[in-house]
Amino acid sequence: MNRAAPAPLANMGEPAPRVDARQKVTGEARYASDFPAGNMAYGYLVTSSIARGRIARLFLDNARAVPGVLEIFTHENTGELKPVPYSGGGGGAATSMQKLGPEVHHDGQIVAMVVADTFEAAREAAGLVKIEYRAEQPSATFGSPGAVEADGSEVPAKTKDLPQAGDALNALAEADAMIDVAYGTPTQHHNPIELFTTTCVWRDGELTVFEPSQFVYGLKAGLAKALDMPADKVRVISPFVGGAFGSKAQVTPRSPLVAFAARKLNRPVKLVATRDQGFTIATYRAETRHRIRMGADRDGKIKSFIHEGWELTSRPDPYAVAGVEDSARLYGFGAVQTHVNLVHADRNTPGFMRSPPVVPYIYALESAMDELAAELDLDPVEFRRVNDSMTDATGKPWSSRSLMTCYDQAAERFGWKDRDSRPGSMRDGDWLIGWGCASAVYPTHVGAATARVRLQANGEAHVQIAAHEIGVGVRTVVAQTAADQLGIPVSAVEVETGDSALPPAPVAGGSNQTASCCSVVMKACEAIKARLSQPPSTVGSGSGGGNTLEDQFKRLGVGAIEEYAEFLPPGGKPDTIKKLYAGTPFLGGGSQGEKLMYALGAEFVEVRVHALTREIRVPRMVGAFAAGRLMNTRTARSQYLGGMIWGVSSALHEATEIDPRNARYVNDNLADYMIPVNADIADVDIILVPERDDFVNPMGVKGIGELANVGTAAAVANAVYHATGVRIRQLPIRLEKLLTA
Numbered sequence: 001m002n003r004a005a006p007a008p009l010a011n012m013g014e015p016a017p018r019v020d021a022r023q024k025v026t027g028e029a030r031y032a033s034d035f036p037a038g039n040m041a042y043g044y045l046v047t048s049s050i051a052r053g054r055i056a057r058l059f060l061d062n063a064r065a066v067p068g069v070l071e072i073f074t075h076e077n078t079g080e081l082k083p084v085p086y087s088g089g090g091g092g093a094a095t096s097m098q099k100l101g102p103e104v105h106h107d108g109q110i111v112a113m114v115v116a117d118t119f120e121a122a123r124e125a126a127g128l129v130k131i132e133y134r135a136e137q138p139s140a141t142f143g144s145p146g147a148v149e150a151d152g153s154e155v156p157a158k159t160k161d162l163p164q165a166g167d168a169l170n171a172l173a174e175a176d177a178m179i180d181v182a183y184g185t186p187t188q189h190h191n192p193i194e195l196f197t198t199t200c201v202w203r204d205g206e207l208t209v210f211e212p213s214q215f216v217y218g219l220k221a222g223l224a225k226a227l228d229m230p231a232d233k234v235r236v237i238s239p240f241v242g243g244a245f246g247s248k249a250q251v252t253p254r255s256p257l258v259a260f261a262a263r264k265l266n267r268p269v270k271l272v273a274t275r276d277q278g279f280t281i282a283t284y285r286a287e288t289r290h291r292i293r294m295g296a297d298r299d300g301k302i303k304s305f306i307h308e309g310w311e312l313t314s315r316p317d318p319y320a321v322a323g324v325e326d327s328a329r330l331y332g333f334g335a336v337q338t339h340v341n342l343v344h345a346d347r348n349t350p351g352f353m354r355s356p357p358v359v360p361y362i363y364a365l366e367s368a369m370d371e372l373a374a375e376l377d378l379d380p381v382e383f384r385r386v387n388d389s390m391t392d393a394t395g396k397p398w399s400s401r402s403l404m405t406c407y408d409q410a411a412e413r414f415g416w417k418d419r420d421s422r423p424g425s426m427r428d429g430d431w432l433i434g435w436g437c438a439s440a441v442y443p444t445h446v447g448a449a450t451a452r453v454r455l456q457a458n459g460e461a462h463v464q465i466a467a468h469e470i471g472v473g474v475r476t477v478v479a480q481t482a483a484d485q486l487g488i489p490v491s492a493v494e495v496e497t498g499d500s501a502l503p504p505a506p507v508a509g510g511s512n513q514t515a516s517c518c519s520v521v522m523k524a525c526e527a528i529k530a531r532l533s534q535p536p537s538t539v540g541s542g543s544g545g546g547n548t549l550e551d552q553f554k555r556l557g558v559g560a561i562e563e564y565a566e567f568l569p570p571g572g573k574p575d576t577i578k579k580l581y582a583g584t585p586f587l588g589g590g591s592q593g594e595k596l597m598y599a600l601g602a603e604f605v606e607v608r609v610h611a612l613t614r615e616i617r618v619p620r621m622v623g624a625f626a627a628g629r630l631m632n633t634r635t636a637r638s639q640y641l642g643g644m645i646w647g648v649s650s651a652l653h654e655a656t657e658i659d660p661r662n663a664r665y666v667n668d669n670l671a672d673y674m675i676p677v678n679a680d681i682a683d684v685d686i687i688l689v690p691e692r693d694d695f696v697n698p699m700g701v702k703g704i705g706e707l708a709n710v711g712t713a714a715a716v717a718n719a720v721y722h723a724t725g726v727r728i729r730q731l732p733i734r735l736e737k738l739l740t741a
C-alpha cells in the first residue's frame with residue numbers, strides 16, 4: 001500500500017487500480033470527438049457579440065464564398081428545430097437559438113453555425129459572418145441597473161417550502177451573542193479539459209450521437225424531442241468523458257443544431273466548440289450573495305439561524321440551487337428561517353457545478369460559524385461540538401452522522417491543540433500563520449437504475465449499464481461489486497458503460513452514481529447467484545456433486561446466466577423506471593426522506609500570509625471524511641484530494657470576471673481563468689473515517705464525488721482571518737483584498 005492506495009479500514013473496499021487506467025494513460029480511451037466517420041463535415045459556432053437586443057440583419061455572403069463551406073445555419077433556416085427547454089439542472093432557453101429566434105439574451109449566445117468540408121474552412125467562414133444588431137444596455141450582475149430580483153418562493157419546486165422552524169427572529173433577539181454578516185461567491189466555470197463536442201451521424205433515419213455526457217438517456221430523449229423524432233431512433237455514445245463536473249449533464253442547444261445540420265447535409269457533422277465558447281454555450285456556477293444572522297447562548301448553543309440567499313440567473317430561466325435546504329440542517333439550530341431570491345440578468349443560464357447547493361451556501365455558513373465562535377471566544381471545533389445534533393431544527397433525524405469523529409481525527413492529525421486562538425499571534429519570520437477549519441457536507445442521493453449482468457461458466461462476467469465514466473471510476477467500482485458478489489477476480493469482469501443502447505443508469509450527478517449503479521449490479525448478481533444455487537431437482541438433467549462454478553453451470557446445463565435488474569430507491573414510484581428509460585432520472589435522498597442522509601467531513605487548513613506582500617500560501621491541509629461504505633479507497637481518496645484542491649481554488653484563485661458594461665466574460669480562457677497549479681498545493685492529507693449506514697441504500701454507500709470541495713473555501717477564509725485578523729467575505733480571497741482591507 002502507498003499513500004495513493006490507503007489500506008482499507010472497516011467497511012471499505014480494496015484500492016483496486018482503475019480498470020480503464022491503462023486505456024486512459026496510453027491514449028487508447030476514445031472520447032466523443034475521437035470517433036471517426038466517413039465524409040465528415042465540420043461545424044464552427046458563431047456567437048453573439050452583444051448581451052441584450054436582437055439580430056437585425058445577417059450578412060453571410062462573404063462567409064459563403066469561402067471554399068468548402070456547405071451551409072450556414074441561423075435562426076432563419078432552422079425553424080423546424082424545436083427549442084431545448086429549460087430544465088432543473090440548468091442550461092436551456094437563454095442559450096437556445098431555436099427558441100429565441102433573432103433575440104439575444106446573453107453575450108456569447110449561439111447565433112449561427114457554419115458547416116464546411118474542413119474545420120479550417122468553417123472557422124475562417126465563421127469569422128466572416130457579419131451581424132447587425134439592435135443592441136440594448138445589458139444588466140451584468142447583482143446591483144446592475146435593470147437586474148430584476150424575484151422572490152424565490154414564487155418560482156417552482158426548488159426554492160419553495162424551504163426549512164423553517166420556531167420563531168427565529170425572536171430567538172435571535174434573545175441570544176447572548178449574535179452576528180449579522182453578508183458573504184458573496186463569484187461566477188465560476190467548470191472548464192473540464194475535454195471541450196464541449198458533438199458529432200452526429202445519420203443512417204437510414206437513425207441518429208447516432210457522440211457527445212461527452214453525464215446522462216446519455218437524457219440527451220437521447222432531449223434530442224428526439226428537439227428533432228421531433230422517436231427516441232428509439234436516437235443513440236448516444238459516450239464511453240469516456242474528459243471531465244464534466246455538472247457541465248455535461250443537460251441537453252444544451254448545440255446538440256440538436258449539429259444533428260439538424262447533419263440531417264440537412266446528409267453528412268456526418270462534428271462540432272468542437274472552442275474554450276471561450278464553452279463559457280457561454282454551456283452552464284456555470286452562478287454568483288451568490290448571503291445574509292446570515294445567527295445567535296447563541298453564552299455556552300455556545302445556537303438558538304437561531306437565519307439564512308437568506310440571492311442567486312444570479314438568466315433573464316428567462318429560474319435556475320436556483322437553494323442550498324439553505326442543507327445549511328439549515330447541518331447543526332442543531334434552535335430556530336431556523338430561510339429564504340432564497342433569484343436575480344435575473346442578461347447572462348446565460350447557470351447550472352450544476354460540483355456540489356451545486358452546498359459549495360456557496362456552506363461556505364457562508366461555515367464562515368459564519370467561525371465568526372460566531374470568535375464572538376463567543378470559543379474554539380471553533382468545540383463550538384461545532386456543542387451544536388452537534390442527531391436531529392435538525394424540524395425534528396428530522398440523521399440516518400448516521402460522524403461529523404465530530406471527523407473533526408477529532410483531523411484535528412489530531414493537524415495538531416490543532418497547539419493553536420493560539422488570537423488572530424495574528426502565530427508567526428514564522430515574515431509569514432503570518434493561520435489555522436482554520438470547516439465542515440464538509442453533501443446530501444446522499446440514490447437513483448433508480450437498471451443493469452444487465454452475464455456470468456459465463458468460465459468465470460468471466462460482463463456488466464452492461466449506461467453509467468457515465470466522467471473520471472470518477474464508476475467502471476472500477478461496478479467491476480469490484482460484480483467480482484465481490486460473484487466470487488471472481490476484478491480482472492474477470494468487463495464493464496460496458498456510456499451508451500444509450502445499454503440499460504439506463506441515472507444522471508451522473510448529485511454524487512449518486514456509485515450508490516445507484518452498485519446497488520442495481522448487486523441485485524442482478526444476487527439473481528444470478530440464486531439461479532446458480534437452485535437445487536438440482538428443480539433444474540433437471542444436470543448431475544455431479546462438485547461446487548465449483550463449472551460444476552454449478554454443468555448442473556444447470558447452460559453456458560452462461562444473464563440477469564437484468566431494476567433498482568428502485570425509497571420514494572420511487574411505479575413508473576419511475578419507465579421514466580428513466582424516457583430520459584427523466586429519479587434521485588431520492590438528502591433531506592427528502594424520513595431521515596437526513598448526508599456524508600460529512602472536517603477540513604483543517606494552514607495558510608501563510610506574507611506580512612508585507614500579503615501573498616497567501618497553503619502549505620498543508622488535512623481532511624477527514626465519513627461517507628458510509630467506501631467501494632475503493634484509492635478512488636475515494638482521489639475524489640477527496642481533487643475536491644479539496646478545488647476548494648483551495650474557490651478560496652484563493654477562481655472567478656469568472658465580468659465586464660459590467662457589456663455583461664461579457666473577460667477571462668474566458670485557461671490562461672486568465674485562475675486555478676491552482678502544483679506550486680499552489682503542497683501537502684494534502686486525507687483521512688478515511690470508517691462509517692456504516694445500512695439505511696441509505698442496499699450498498700450502504702454515501703456519495704463522495706462532491707463532498708470534499710464543500711467547506712474548504714471557508715476553512716481557508718477562516719485560516720486567513722486567524723493569520724491576519726482580517727475577514728474577507730467575498731471569494732476569492734486575493735492578496736489585493738488583504739492589502740486594502
Ligand code: MOS
Pocket residue numbers: 214244245246247249352353354355356508509510511706
Ligand atoms: Mo454534479 S454538479 O451533480 O455533476
